[in-house]
Structure formats: structure tokens, C-alpha cells
Amino acid sequence: MSSTEQSSAPNNFIRNRIRKEVESGQYDQIVTRFPPEPNGYLHIGHAKSIVLNFAMAAEFGGYTNLRFDDTNPAREEQRFIDAIKEDVSWLGYQWKNECHASDYFDTLYDYALHLIDNGLAYIDEQDGETIREQRGTLTEPGTESPFRDRPAAESRALFERMRAGELPDGAGVLRAKIDMAAPNINLRDPVIYRIRHQAHPRTGTDWCIYPSYDFAHGQSDAIEHITHSLCTLEFEDHRPLYDWLLEHLPVPSRPHQIEFARLNIDFTVLSKRRLTRLVEEGHVEGWDDPRMPTLAGIRRRGFTPQSIRNFCTEIGVTKSESVIPYSVLERNLRDDLNARAPRRMAVLRPLKLVLTNFPEGEVEWLQAANHPQNPDQGTRKVPMTREIWIEQDDFLEQAPRKFFRLKPGGEVRLRNAFIIKCDEVIKDAAGNVVELHCSFDPESRSGQPGADRKVKGTIHWVSAAHAVKTEVRLYDRLFRVPNPAADKNVDFVDHINPDSLEVLDSAMLEPGLDQAGHGACFQFERLGYFVPDPASRPDKPVFNQAVTLRDTWAKLEKAFSQ
RNA sequence: AGGGACGUCGCCAAGUUGGUUAAGGCACGGGGUUUUGAUCCCCGCAUUCGCAGGUUCGAGUCCUGCCGUCCCUGCCA
Secondary structure (H helix, E strand, O other), X not given: OOHHHHHOOOOOHHHHHHHHHHHOOOOOOOEEEEOOOOOOOOEHHHHHHHHHHHHHHHHOOOEEEEEEOOOOOOOOOHHHHHHHHHHHHHHOOOOOOEEEHHHHHHHHHHHHHHHHHOOOEEEEOOOHHHHHHHOOOOOOOOOOOOOOOOOHXXXXXXXXXXXXXXXXOOOOEEEEOOOOXXXXXXXXXXXXXXXXXXXXXXXXXXXXXXXXXXXXXHHHHHHOOOOEEEEEHHHHHHHHHHHHHHHHOOOOOOOEEEEEOOOOEOOOOOOHHHHHHHHHOOXXXXXXXXXXXXXXXXXXXXXOHHHHHHHHHHHOOOOOOOOEOHHHHHHHHHHHHHHHOOEEOEEOXXXXXXXXXXXXXXXXXXXXXXXXXXXXXXXXXXXXXXXXXXXXXXXXXXXXXXXXXXXXXXXEEEOOOOEEXXXXXXXXXXXXXXXXXXXXXXXXXXOOHHHHOOOOOEEOEEEOOOOEEEEEEEEOOOEOOOOOOOOOOOOHHHHEOOOOEEEEEXXXXXXXXXXXXXXXXXXXXXXXXXXXXXXXXXOEOEEEEEEEOOOHHHHHHHHHHO
């Protein structure tokens, strides 16, 4: 990533700690890992973790592994593995090794035997419910399993039979023998291996017993020589177990887990469980629906990797739970795109406007800057004709005093063209404004001596004869409330915003935009940033609105009306 | 209630081992530039660090006690 990206990053407790450790010579290099479980798509919360992990390793001369935490074949799928790799790459990061917890199943099995042989683990043949009951509660200690003190040889034999497939699911589990009275419930003889007669996406039917997260994660870190295992706060209580296992196993290195607060953004949900529901119940079109906070979704929406990296850097890394306004994400996109997106003109909700003193049938090609602040982007020619489309919002018959756009008898500049005056308002039988008749001032043409004549407003337009009629999709927040999951008694899907998607089927685009390739991004002047949808084709263009421009007028309007 | 953690401006967030007037960003308010009411540029914006005591010449930084919030009783991760 760019150097400015790192130098502008605020300090955080993890970087401070690592810097100190590196300066004291404790580490030669820093090795981190990003460890997703392939049971869903990555979302913006994962981006925070990705950026952190890759940034720390890069900053201190190390590398980052991509490791799939695939210890539960009941939930994991290859398609998710593929999607995750695509998303991390898209974000702009290159992992050193692609790893899988399943790569270590043999070693993990040996580690389990090691624990058994040393009297530190045992096979419990009780059912799940009994084990749960014996775990105790938050305030009461648990009770020990009757199998807790069985001979190591007996546990070993049973474990080998489990591995050989001789026992059915649920017949027994391997438990670490720690302390049933520990105030930290994770230490009350946690289950570290369970029987699952289930094919695994990578190891197929080689195994019918699978290690738990706790047994796989730390050991995988150690095997990969990860120096710092960065994870979210809910794993804080697992650290004593993480450490216990590493201390009692013959692992090749000693990684350390550090926890930080996960990302929360208002008006959305960032848990895989909930995102999965949105997809499976059809509340959205799929994991890549532009309203989804998934990386695939916001990518399709038009977000850039740079804007997401900037966002993740800007919000910082701490241990305090915080909620970032969705608008912060949007602003980062605007900041990024403002600097480089070529400008175009497009009319979303067209209103016909006739220039009565413009010669019929004539086409005048006007020069327009592709980026007013960046002349390097050059210019293009846009056609002007007698009939053009303007935005319905840019005309108001009963205009308030501060309305700088077009009104009866009023003047306004047409962007990249000339000043026009509204002479006549044409209405249909129902009284709706259907057409405007205006006259233009030839002296005020761009480039002419009279071009510097000032009028209050400038509006965009598209020649009716040249316009590319297009579908444009506008997006709003997926939920109506800041924290959709806040109330345990209300299903979060009940908070879905019914107006989160608005499809405009007759937007009028400046010619040339129908040829825009995928991945292109434009600022439609005075409106916002738009990208072609992956399904867009030259003969049927479809644009997605990534984000609007900042709209001070809309804010004022709202303030007036209240 | 047992354990773990967090609480610095509306939202984020810096704050070296306690040492002058508490960074920065966003938001917000005011002004300027502008053929995007966009961008850009200036200016303003916490006598105060959850609360209450205490230690100290001196505390956001140390101690004590409260208050508030989050996480933990899956053979999920």
C-alpha cells in the first residue's frame, strides 16, 4: 500500500506494542494471518481485520498468511473459499501463503494424543446435554465428568477408534482436562475434538473427527510461526485457553493473541449469521447485492478498494466498542472518487426543455472538461440540440427565494454551455409540468466573451436526440434504524427499509456512457458517483449509484421544512 | 451474580515511564473561490478526560470506591 496510507495511520495499542517488541529485539519480523471461516462472504468488518493484519506485517518487515479456519465441515463450502480469496485480492493485499487449518489435521491429531498421553485430555462419553449441565453457570462451578479420571490408555484407545470411524456422531468428545471450577468457563474442560461423519471441502472423507476452533487456532498459528494472532474482543476469554494449549503442546513457536474491537456501522448488520439470513430468505438479491455490507456487495455498488482501506485506517484500532456512522464510509468513497472519477452529464428524472431560439436540426458540439480540477484528464465534446433533457428537480414553478435553479422567467446556466431563460411552462391536462420553453443567450456560450456573466445556478442536461436511455439503480440504507439488531424481541429483518432500492428506467445519459466498461466509475455532475453494473451491456446499460454528492441544498431544504 | 474488558468534544481517536495552555479526522457553525448548491481554501469548535474521594509541588495518566456499557454457560467460529 502507499506510504501515505501508513504514515497517516493513527497510532494504536497493537502497533505500539509490536514496535516496542521489535525495537527490543524480541522479533526479527512480524508474521500475521487473516483467518476467515469459509462459511459466508467477507464484509466490511473483515476489511478492518485484513487491513490491520497486513499493515502490521508490512510495517515491520514480515508477511501475512491467508488461513481458512475450516474445522467445521457442516458449514463450510468451497465457493466461499473462492469468494474470500477474490475479496482479499480485490482489497489490494497479497498473502504469503494460502493455508487451511485442515492442512494441519494430522499434526493436530498428534497434539491431541500428546495431551491424552500426558493426562491432560480425556474422552468423555456423555451426551451433549449432560456435558452442558455439568458445565455449571456463570456463578456456580461445574461438576466433573465421571470419565474425567479414566486411564490415559483408555482415552487413547477410544480416540483412535473415533478417528477410525468406529463411533457414531455424538458418541464421545475429547476434552482438555483443565479446571471445572474455573471462573472462566472456557477452562472448564473444553471440548477440543468431536465426531462428525461429514465430508470436508478439502480433506474429503479422510476424517470423521474434527478439532474445535480453540484446539485448531492457536496450534495453527504456532505451526505457521505467526507472531501476533489478532482477533476480535469476544475471544478475549479464550486467550487463557489459547495459552494453556500452547504451553502444554510441543509446538514449534509461541504466538500471542491480541484482541481488538470489531467494527460496527449504523443502519446495517455485520454478522455472518444475519447476512446469511438476508441472502437465504431473499431479502436481497444475493451476497453481492449492492445494499449488502459485504465486500462483494460494496464492490458492485461502486466502492473502491482504496476508499475502504482509507476508511479502515481512519477509524483506528482500539478495544472500545464503537459504532461508525455509515456516512463515514460514504465520505471516504467520495474523497477517493472526487480526485479521479471522470465527470459526465446524466439526467435521472428527465423533463423536456425546448430551446426556442436554437435552430431546428442543428447539432452544436461543446467542449467539456473531464475533470475541472485535473486538466490532465482532458476534454470531450458533448452535443447540444434544440431539445434537451433536464432534471425534474431543477425546475420549480413556485420557487423559494434561495432556489438557484430554473423557475418561470428565471435564468440558469446549462453546464458546459450557455445561459437560458425560462419563457414558458407547458402543462398537461392534470396540471403537471411536461415541458419548458426557454431561450438561450448566445453570448454566454462557454469560451465566448460573455461567458463570464454570472447567474446563480448551473444545471446539467443531455441532448434529447443523443441521450442514452438507461436503467439507473439508486440505493439507500438497507435498514430504517441505526441498530437493527439492538432489540432481542424484534427480528432484525422487520427493520428492513422497503425503499432501499429505487430503479429508474428512463435516465438519460450523455452519449458514450453506454460504452463504459465494467470497473469504470463516473461522477454524474451534481448527482453523485455511478458505476456500470456487472450485468450492464452496451445495448442495455445499467448503472448503480455508488454514492451521492454532498448535498447542502437538500440539507437546507429539509431544515426549512421543519 | 462469577470471570473478562471498555468508558477522553455530537461520532471516531491520539495522549511516552504523572509535568506547562488535552493531538488529529469527521460532523457542525461562519467566511472566501467556483460554469458541479460538489471540490478547494481560511476561521471557530472539550478550563476538561464516566462519577466521587485520595496520593502528589503537579494526574486524563497512580490509589480507593461507585456508576454505565459490552462479552462469556455451542460437540459454532
